[in-house]
Amino acid sequence: QQQVKQSPQSLIVQKGGISIINCAYENTAFDYFPWYQQFPGKGPALLIAIRPDVSEKKEGRFTISFNKSAKQFSLHIMDSQPGDSATYFCAAVGRLYNQGGKLIFGQGTELSVKP
Amino acid sequence: DTEVTQTPKHLVMGMTNKKSLKCEQHMGHRAMYWYKQKAKKPPELMFVYSYEKLSINESVPSRFSPECPNSSLLNLHLHALQPEDSALYLCASSQVTGALRGTEAFFGQGTRLTVV
Numbered sequence: 001q002q003q004v005k006q007s008p009q010s011l012i013v014q015k016g017g018i019s020i021i022n023c024a025y026e027n028t029a030f031d032y033f034p035w036y037q038q039f040p041g042k043g044p045a046l047l048i049a050i051r052p053d054v055s056e057k058k059e060g061r062f063t064i065s066f067n068k069s070a071k072q073f074s075l076h077i078m079d080s081q082p083g084d085s086a087t088y089f090c091a092a093v094g095r096l097y098n099q100g101g102k103l104i105f106g107q108g109t110e111l112s113v114k115p
Numbered sequence: 116d117t118e119v120t121q122t123p124k125h126l127v128m129g130m131t132n133k134k135s136l137k138c139e140q141h142m143g144h145r146a147m148y149w150y151k152q153k154a155k156k157p158p159e160l161m162f163v164y165s166y167e168k169l170s171i172n173e174s175v176p177s178r179f180s181p182e183c184p185n186s187s188l189l190n191l192h193l194h195a196l197q198p199e200d201s202a203l204y205l206c207a208s209s210q211v212t213g214a215l216r217g218t219e220a221f222f223g224q225g226t227r228l229t230v231v
Contacts, residue, residue, distance in 0.1 A: 034219050043119075043205050043222035044158065089157055102171070103207075103220055105157035 004092050006106025013113050019077040021109045023090035026071065030092035030104070035064065035075050038087045038108075047088075048075070080113045087111070118142075121206050121223035129231055130196060136226045138189040138206030147189040148220065149181055150205040158205055158222075164189060165211050196230045203227055 006023045013019045023033075032051055036044035050057045050064045050073065057064045063076040077084055090106040119140045128134050138147065146165045150158035163171035164183040178200075180192040189206055209220040 032219070036222075041203075041225075041227070043121075043203075043224045046219050046221060049219055087155075102160060102163065103158070108155070108157050110155075 004090060004104050004106040006090050006109060008109060009107065010110045011112070013080045013111065015080065015082060015113055015115050017080050017113075019075075019080045019084070019111055019113070021075045021088055021090065021111075022072065023074065023106050024070075024072045025092050027092070027094070028071070030094060032093035033064070033066065033073050034091050034093070034103075035062075036089045036091060038089065044089060077111075080111075082113045082115050085111055085113050119206055119208055119221050119223035121226050123226060124224065125227045127229045127231060128193065128196065130198070133192070133194045135193065136191040136204055136206075136228075138191075138223055139187055140208040140221070141187055142208060142221070144208035144221075145186060145211045146209045147183060148207040148209075149189070149191050150207060150222075152203040152205055152225070193228075198230050201229045
């Protein structure tokens with residue numbers, strides 16, 4: 001119930017294309033769903049996040065779509081660029097009352113954008 | 116400023132050494148975390164501190180000893196590590212919410228630890 005399943009494991013997209021990464025969760029107690037971008041040798045950087053009372057959130061070329069009834073959410077990267085090549089992790093936050101949040105990560109997607 | 120600073124960036128230590136990893140944030144966050152990340156894997160939670168008190172220990176071996184001396188600093192003391200402990204160690208911080216709502220965590224750049 002604490003798992004977040006992410007797919008695909010790896011993704012190759014041509015420059016200018018759309019990259020789509022999908023995640024699914026079981027625990028309905030999760031209430032915050034961030035996406036992190038990680039370059040080799042660096043820490044994960046928060047990219048965009050959504051709460052389940054919103055079905056879509058867009059920030060620049062990045063969009064999260066959220067389907068609460070299906071317990072699924074996805075990241076769309078429009079006009080993908082070689083600089084977007086990185087590992088992307090979806091996550092769900094397990095609430096710890098008065099303690100912050102415990103991140104449950106998906107397994108990660110290695111994105112490669114070809115010029 | 117959403118910066119979490121970790122030092123050192125790289126560390127090589129022998130199995131009998133004692134070393135410490137340091138983490139600092141000035142965002143006023145009162146929750147701080149240590150994560151361990153192996154190559155091509157997601158980060159794994161090790162410890163959570165809230166209001167400078169240890170609130171979660173994810174069954175981490177005692178050779179890892181966390182410390183939170185104040186609201187801005189988090190340390191991880193290392194002693195008698197094994198080669199399989201080699202990994203990227205990440206510090207993160209977030210707000211503490213009284214309401215039952217999750218909140219974003221900000222990560223540092225990590226310390227690349229190699230145990231020889």
